[in-house]
Amino acid sequence: MSELLGFSGVRQRFSGNQTLTLPDWTLQRGEHCLIMGPSGSGKTTMLSLAGGLLTADAGHVSLDRQPLHELGEAQRDRLRARCVGLIFQTLHLVSALNVGRNLALAQYLAGQTVDWDRIRTLLTELAVDHLIQRKPDTLSQGQAQRVAIARATVTSPQLVLADEPTAALDDRNCERTIELLLSQAQACGASLVIATHDQRLKSYIKTTIQLDVPT
Amino acid sequence: MSIWSLTWAYLRANALGSALHILLLALGVATITTLLLLDHQLDDRVRAETRGIDMVVGAKGSPLQIILSGVFHLDTPTGNIPLEDVRWLQEHPLVAQTIPLALGDSYRGFRIVGTEHALVDHYGAELAEGELWNGVHDVVIGATVARDAELELGDTFYGVHGIATGDGPVQGEVHDDHPYRVAGILAPRGRVIDRLVLGSVESVWHVHDHTSEAEGTEAIDRQSDDDHAHRHEHDDHGHNDHGHEDGHDRRHAHEHDHGHEAGTDGDEYHAGHEHHEDGEITALLLQYRSPLAAVTLPRLVNARDGLQAASPAQEITRLMGLLGVGLDALRLFGWILLAAGGLGLFVGLYNALRQRRYDLMIMRSLGARRRVLVGQVLLESLTISILGALLGLLLGHLAMDVLGAAFSQGRQLAMDGRLFLWQELQLFAGVLIIGILAALIPAWQAYRTPIATALTKP
Structure with missing residues (x-):
C-alpha cells in the first residue's frame, strides 16, 4: 500500500468570503472513501482539489506523490489525464461525438492509444453497449450515468472521483450504480472517492470524511 | 481518434452552420476576386492597346x-x-x-x-x-x-x-x-x-x-x-x-x-x-x-x-483621372465588402467557437494538452477559412468568366476569368489570418477559465 492522495493543511476560499478548512487526509492506493456533508460544506471543492481542477490557496495536495501546487497548469492536466477519472454531477460529454467516440476521445487525450476492444467491453459490462453510436443528448438519465462511469474508467485511472453519482437515483438504481462503480474501480485497481450526501452509500464504503458547513 | 477526426466530427455535427460560414466567406472573397480580375484586365487591356505607340x-x-x-x-x-x-x-x-x-x-x-x-x-x-x-x-x-x-x-x-x-x-x-x-x-x-x-x-x-x-x-x-x-x-x-x-x-x-x-x-x-x-x-x-x-x-x-x-500614356492617365471618382468608389465598395466578409467570418467563427468553450473545458478535464485544444480549434477554423476562400476564388473566377462572356464590352476587350493574380494569394492569406484570429481568441479564453468553475456547477 502506498499513498495516492494526501491533503495537509488545505484551506480554500469559496463561495464569497467563506474559507473552507479541510482536514488532513491521506488515501492509500486501492482504498475507497466517501466525502460526506451537507450542501455547501465543500465536497465538490475537495474533489476539484483532489483532481487538480483547482489549486489550494494554502496547504498542500499531493497526487501520486506529486505536489499539485508545484506543478504548472499543463502538467496538472497531464497528471490528471494519466491518473484520474472524473464523474461529474452532470454528464459532460462532447456533443459532436457519439458515445463510443467520446470514450475514444478520453483515451486519446490521456495520451493512450485508442482501444476499441476495451471500449466495447466496458460498455457491455455496464449494459450500454447498444448506445455506442448514440449522441450524448439522446441518452436518458440512467444511461448517461453509466456512460459517465465508462468514460471515467476507460483510461484505467488510479483514482476515480465521483460527484453525487447517486443523488437522483431510486434505491434500486442507486444500488446498481454503486456496484458498477465499485466493480469498475476494482477492475482497474483504482481508488474510488465519492462526494455525496447520500447515506445509502455508507453501507458500501466504510471510510468516510465528514465535512461541515463553515461558519 | 485524432484532432482531424474530432474536427471532422464537429464540422459534421454542425453541417448547416459550417456550410453557411463557408458560403458567407466565399461570397466576400468572390466579390473581391471578381473586382480584382475586372480591374486588372481593364487596366491590362487599356495598357496593351497603347503599348508600343509613343x-x-x-x-x-x-x-x-x-x-x-x-x-x-x-x-x-x-x-x-x-x-x-x-x-x-x-x-x-x-x-x-x-x-x-x-x-x-x-x-x-x-x-x-x-x-x-x-x-x-x-x-x-x-x-x-x-x-x-x-x-x-x-x-x-x-x-x-x-x-x-x-x-x-x-x-x-x-x-x-x-x-x-x-x-x-x-x-x-x-x-x-x-x-x-x-x-x-x-x-x-x-x-x-x-x-x-x-x-x-x-x-x-x-x-x-x-x-x-x-x-x-x-x-x-x-x-x-x-x-x-x-x-x-x-x-x-x-x-x-x-x-x-x-x-x-x-x-x-x-x-x-x-x-x-x-x-x-x-x-x-x-x-x-x-x-x-x-x-x-x-x-x-x-x-x-x-x-x-x-x-x-x-x-x-x-x-x-x-x-x-x-500621347496615349498621358491621355489614358487623363481618362482614368476623369473616371477616377467612379473607379475609386467601386474600389472602396469592394474593400467595404471585404471588411464585411472578414468581420462576418470572424463573428461566425467566434460565436461557433465560444459555444465550444464548454467542450474545451471537458477536454481539459480529460487532460487535453494545450496544443491539442488550440490545434483542434485552429484546424476547424482553418478548414472553414480555406474551403471558403477556395470556393470564393472559384466563384469569383466563374463570375468574371460569365461577365466577360455575357457583355459585348467584355467580349470586345477579351475579358475572362481564366487568369490568376498574385493579389489573390494575398486575399487567401488574409482570409487565413482572419480564421486564425477567430480561433485563437476563444481558445485562449477557454484556457483562462478555471475548469472547476465551468464543470462542477450542476
Missing part, C-alpha cells in the same frame, strides 16, 4: 479623341492629315517607326482601316488562314469580324461609308463599285484588332475615288499590286470629304503645301497633281527613336498647322 498624330482637335479613335477605334476621328505632314514625320530623325491609319468606311459595324502590314505586327496578330493583303481589293479581317459577319476566305463584300463607333452597323452610302475580298483571317488576339477590317491605305482612297469608275473596274483584276495601286492615288481625292467638315476645311487651308511638297518627293503616298485633294490619312501611329523625342516632338508637331500630337 504618339498618335491626327488632325487638330481633342488629343483624347485622337487616342480613342486611332488606338481604341471607339470615337470618330478629328479629321485628316495631309501627306506632306506624314512624310515630314516619317523622315523626322526623332521618329523610329510610323503606321498610317486611313479611316472612313465600315462593314456591318466593323471599321475598315487602311494601313500597312506593320499594324498587324504591332498587334502581334497572326494569320489563321490566307495571307496579308496586297493591292486595293484584298483585306484581312479580325477573328471577331469573321465570326460575326460570317465572312470566309475569298468572300467579297462592299464597305459602307461612315465610321463605326461600336454602336452597330453604320447607315451610309454603300460603295458598291469597290468590292473587297477577304485575303486573310487573323487568329483571335483578344484585342481591338479582332474587330477590324484591314487593307491598304490605297484601297481606302480607291473606294472614295468616285471620279474614276473605270479604274475601279480595272483594279478588280487580280494583277493589281502595290505599284498599280499607287497609280490610283493620283486621281484620288481623299476618302473623308463627304462626312467631316472639319477635316475638309483644314484640307483646303493646306492645299498650297501639298503642291510645294509634291515637287520635292514622289513617294508612294504622295499624290502631287493639280487636283485639289491629295491622299490623306486619318492618323499616324508613331514610335520615338529616343526618349528625347517625348520632350521635343509633340511641340514640333503641334506647331505645325492642322496637326495634333496625342
